[in-house]
Amino acid sequence: MTTASSGRSGFTADKLFRLLTAAFAAFIAILFIVMLGVLWHESQPAIDKFGFSFLTSSDWNPVSNEYGALIAIIGTLLTTLVAMLVALPVSLGIALFLAEISPYWLRKPVGTAIELLAAIPSIVYGMWGLFVVVPIMADTVQPWLYDHFSFMPLFSTPPIGIGILTAGLVLALMIIPFIASITRDVFLMCPQNLKESAYGLGATNWEVVKDVMIPYGIKGIVGAIFLGLGRALGETMAVTFVIGNAYHLSWSLLAPGNSIASTLANEFTEADGKLYTSALIELGLVLFLITFIVLSLAEFWLHSTNKKRGA
Amino acid sequence: MLNSRTFRRQFINRFVLIISTLAALLGIVMLVWILGDVVLRGFGVINWDFFTELPVPPGETGGGLANAIVGTLVMTIAAALMAVPVGVMAGTYLSEFGKHNLFGRLVRSLSDILVSAPSIVVGVFVYLIMVKTMGHFSGWAGSVSLAILMLPVVIRTTEEMLRLVPGEMRESALALGAPYWNMMMNIVFRAAKNGMATGIMLAVARVAGETAPLLFTAMNSPYWMQSMNEPMANLTVTLFNYAMSPYNDWQELAWGAAFLITVSVLCVNIITRLILSSGRSKP
Numbered sequence: 001m002t003t004a005s006s007g008r009s010g011f012t013a014d015k016l017f018r019l020l021t022a023a024f025a026a027f028i029a030i031l032f033i034v035m036l037g038v039l040w041h042e043s044q045p046a047i048d049k050f051g052f053s054f055l056t057s058s059d060w061n062p063v064s065n066e067y068g069a070l071i072a073i074i075g076t077l078l079t080t081l082v083a084m085l086v087a088l089p090v091s092l093g094i095a096l097f098l099a100e101i102s103p104y105w106l107r108k109p110v111g112t113a114i115e116l117l118a119a120i121p122s123i124v125y126g127m128w129g130l131f132v133v134v135p136i137m138a139d140t141v142q143p144w145l146y147d148h149f150s151f152m153p154l155f156s157t158p159p160i161g162i163g164i165l166t167a168g169l170v171l172a173l174m175i176i177p178f179i180a181s182i183t184r185d186v187f188l189m190c191p192q193n194l195k196e197s198a199y200g201l202g203a204t205n206w207e208v209v210k211d212v213m214i215p216y217g218i219k220g221i222v223g224a225i226f227l228g229l230g231r232a233l234g235e236t237m238a239v240t241f242v243i244g245n246a247y248h249l250s251w252s253l254l255a256p257g258n259s260i261a262s263t264l265a266n267e268f269t270e271a272d273g274k275l276y277t278s279a280l281i282e283l284g285l286v287l288f289l290i291t292f293i294v295l296s297l298a299e300f301w302l303h304s305t306n307k308k309r310g311a
Numbered sequence: 312m313l314n315s316r317t318f319r320r321q322f323i324n325r326f327v328l329i330i331s332t333l334a335a336l337l338g339i340v341m342l343v344w345i346l347g348d349v350v351l352r353g354f355g356v357i358n359w360d361f362f363t364e365l366p367v368p369p370g371e372t373g374g375g376l377a378n379a380i381v382g383t384l385v386m387t388i389a390a391a392l393m394a395v396p397v398g399v400m401a402g403t404y405l406s407e408f409g410k411h412n413l414f415g416r417l418v419r420s421l422s423d424i425l426v427s428a429p430s431i432v433v434g435v436f437v438y439l440i441m442v443k444t445m446g447h448f449s450g451w452a453g454s455v456s457l458a459i460l461m462l463p464v465v466i467r468t469t470e471e472m473l474r475l476v477p478g479e480m481r482e483s484a485l486a487l488g489a490p491y492w493n494m495m496m497n498i499v500f501r502a503a504k505n506g507m508a509t510g511i512m513l514a515v516a517r518v519a520g521e522t523a524p525l526l527f528t529a530m531n532s533p534y535w536m537q538s539m540n541e542p543m544a545n546l547t548v549t550l551f552n553y554a555m556s557p558y559n560d561w562q563e564l565a566w567g568a569a570f571l572i573t574v575s576v577l578c579v580n581i582i583t584r585l586i587l588s589s590g591r592s593k594p
Contacts, residue, residue, distance in 0.1 A: 013490055013492055013493075014490050014491040014492055016492075017491060017492035017495070018404075018407075018408055018491075020400065021400050021401065021403045021404035021407070021408065022404050022408065022409075022414070023400075024397050024400035024401040024404065025400075025401040025404040025405060025409060025414070025415070025418045025466075026414075026418070027397055027401065028401060028418060028421060028422060028425070028462060028463065028466065029417065029418060029421055031459065031462075032421055032425065035432075035433075035436045038436055038439050038440060039432070039435070039436065039439075042439050089334070090334045090337060090338070091334075092331075092334075093330055093331035093332075093333070093334025093335065094331070094334045094335045094337075094338050096327075096331040096334075097331045097332055097334065097335035098335065101328055101331060101332060102332075102335070110335055110338075110339065112584065113338065113339050113342050114335075114338050114342075115580075116342060116577055116580060116581075117338065117341065117342050117345075119516070119517070119576055119577060119580045120345065120520075120573055120576065120577070121519075121520025121521070121522070121547070121572055121573070121576060122520075122522070122523075123520065123522040123547050123550055123551060123569075123572075124345070124349060124520070124569050124572065124573050125345070126554075127550065127554045127565065127566075127569055128345050128348055128349070128569075130554065130555075131348075131352075131554075131562075132344075132348055173341060176338065177338070180338070204320055204321065204323075204324035205324055205327070205328060206323055206324040206327040206328070207320070207324070209327075227427060230427050231427050233429070234427075234428065234429025234430070234431070234432070235429070236429065236430065236431040236522070236523035237522045237523055237551070240551075241554070241555070261429060261431050261523070264431050264434075264435065265431060265523060265526055268434075268435065268438070268526070268527050269526065269527055269530065280435075281435060281439070284431070284432045284435040285432075287429055287431075287432055288428070288429065288432045291427070291428060291429050292424060292428070295423075295424040295427050295428065296420075296424060298427075299420050299423050299424055302423075303420070
């Protein structure tokens with residue numbers, strides 16, 4: 001009798017426990033929806049006023065109360081592009097070294113060092129970029145680019161140290177450890193017997209990587225790349241220090257610019273007027289949506305490798 | 312013919328191996344370079360005053376960042392108190408009940424995405440729901456935005472650590488007639504305790520170095536904190552303001568702050584790694 005009743009009370013307590021944990025799990029989904037809703041609601045004044053031209057206008061002028069996001073969007077995309085172009089080959093190289101080339105005793109320390117790079121807060125990268133990278137860019141790298149390549153629109157403005165190129169490089173440094181460590185994990189998932197069959201046929205290390213490991217882990221590698229992309233798009237502090245905070249449309253990588261995140265960091269607290277604040281919030285919403293799409297793709301690809309590993 | 316092909320293959324192979332070794336070397340060099348600069352420029356700034364004195368206006372000698380250090384500690388701890396219970400419960404759902412169902416998969420994916428979501432947008436969100444409605448910047452708003460950033464990391468860490476607990480342990484407890492919640496409390500959480508604690512420490516360390524979400528929530532303050540209901544001094548925003556300022560002594564203090572933050576975060580990372588790897592090597 002007692003056992004039966006305690007069993008039943010255990011059963012209801014179990015139901016309660018399950019419901020309670022589910023409620024907390026639902027909390028993060030609700031939080032996400034509320035975040036989207038609040039940002040959407042608060043950017044209504046700007047959306048009503050500018051409509052779609054918000055995304056295509058390059059006019060960002062608090063004095064005349066005209067706001068267009070184009071310069072910030074282009075700045076975000078350009079810095080991210082520079083960062084990805086630098087970070088991709090380097091991260092794949094590091095992952096390859098850690099998974100295939102390095103002697104065993106070296107794998108742990110080098111892997112740990114790369115992962116520690118990922119743990120350094122982004123503001124330290126930004127500050128280091130401002131005081132260490134910017135002088136090097138201003139005195140050596142950018143003058144050289146300007147002297148030799150100023151006929152190209154990409155390097156057509158005078159070198160001043162800060163700007164899109166510098167921001168992209170600091171950003172690259174920040175995302176390399178993310179892409180490298182995930183790609184290494186993906187490489188390590190590749191079954192030993194697949195690799196050994198290729199080696200047995202006389203393949204070189206590079207051929208094993210190119211024809212076995214990369215095709216086997218391609219989804220995971222794409223996922224890692226998109227994860228790095230998502231991080232780079234939304235990174236604030238590393239970029240804000242060195243991008244230059246300037247609004248003019250230029251194709252030059254040496255020119256100062258602005259990204260969505262750096263615009264928010266520089267202007268949000270100082271924004272007066274409903275329309276100004278609401279335009280900044282709309283910028284935030286745009287950034288949130290772009291990164292959400294990119295990170296969802298990353299999640300999709302990384303998730304499908306996990307499944308493969310399970311099978 | 313065959314020789315030249317073999318030669319070419321070997322050449323490409325060597326080339327790729329060398330490039331990739333150089334890439335790894337580059338990673339190490341960058342780590343040493345950044346850490347070297349932070350230590351060289353920051354360590355000299357650290358002294359007793361740095362931890363005990365309030366900031367002074369530029370031009371005056373001395374002064375420290377004591378209020379900012381306290382502010383960062385208080386806000387981070389408050390954030391952990393908010394995020395950890397919610398995160399542990401949600402992680403428990405994912406590991407125990409939501410392994411394969413649609414809701415579980417949705418929450419898992421959403422957490423993974425939010426881990427990398429731009430932290431500055433979280434700052435904007437908390438500004439709108441707290442700072443704007445209350446009418447002033449506050450330490451509470453700062454810790455809520457840190458908590459939102461911490462939450463998805465705690466969820467996923469908890470789930471991973473609970474999954475490491477062998478199914479047999481759960482089954483033996485259930486076979487003895489223990490209700491599920493009782494089994495969780497007395498067996499699974501106990502077994503996963505160390506892993507969860509270290510994972511949560513990592514999440515806390517990660518968030519302690521965040522700047523962007525604090526810019527519009529806690530903002531900053533040159534004074535000691537009186538309550539969490541007002542703008543609150545913190546290390547990262549102070550670092551940002553000081554580093555961007557034109558004054559030499561402020562820039563030096565910023566290097567000191569960078570040193571303190573970097574060393575603390577890296578120490579937590581290294582210690583957790585040591586704990587986790589020593590735990591794993593046991594049979």
